[in-house]
Amino acid sequence: MVPGITTSTRKDGSKRKHRYYVCGAFHNKGSKVCRANSTKAYTAEDAVIERIIALLDNDIVFTRTIDAINNQSVQSNIQRKNELEQLEEQLLEINSLEEKYMEAFEQNLFPISILQERLQKVSNQKLT
Template identity: 65%
Template sequence: MSDSKGFIHTIEAINKDTVQSNVSLQEQLDQLQIQLDEANAMQEKYMQAFEQNLFPVSILQERLQKISNQKTILEKKENELSIQLNSSDTKYIQPDIIRQLLEKYVYESSSRGKKKQLFQLLLSQISRKLIKRSFSQCG
């Protein structure tokens, strides 16, 4: 593998990207939890107002329905982010192990041209995945 630095850089970029993605997802989950806590607190205040007859029932029903709808949306988003976070692979990819596996099972039996082609193919596949991840995080 002639481009050892490029190979290691690519693997480390994947590791870094995965960590950043997971940190971002966790921050979003934390924000959603804060919003859910606020909605629960507001719902509790409306229930107390109902018990004390501070507002007409129709106004309280309308406000409670609005809070309930907000909570449903927030819980759905929270669920989606949790699934994304739990399905993410958080294991560190060790470049040396990947190199050893490639050399042992594929690389040894190939000609120089095939080795170069294989390495370029692997790097382009990894690069495409990194680009897709970057776009999916932005959107």
């Protein structure tokens, strides 16, 4: 849901603003994708506030919700940390391979054309 606002002019010349929420797909892509499904902003905001108050009043549900959010956050951090460790290991392997190719170049063990191909492959691996 995305917010929307319309302004209408009354008979006396004053302006009236009407706030509402509308389906995001309708707002961005039009009526071919979705119906407007608009709702008055005050009604929606009051309903959200009532739900928040109900959540805060019920200690058990509130505690469970916070614990679930914290657990999800911890799991996400652990997953990201593992991914980072794997990427660091791959980077170390690629750097050591690059160093070996440079040493081979310095000792003239490979022709330059083969060395260039292999170094290009290593640099492409670094980018991905």
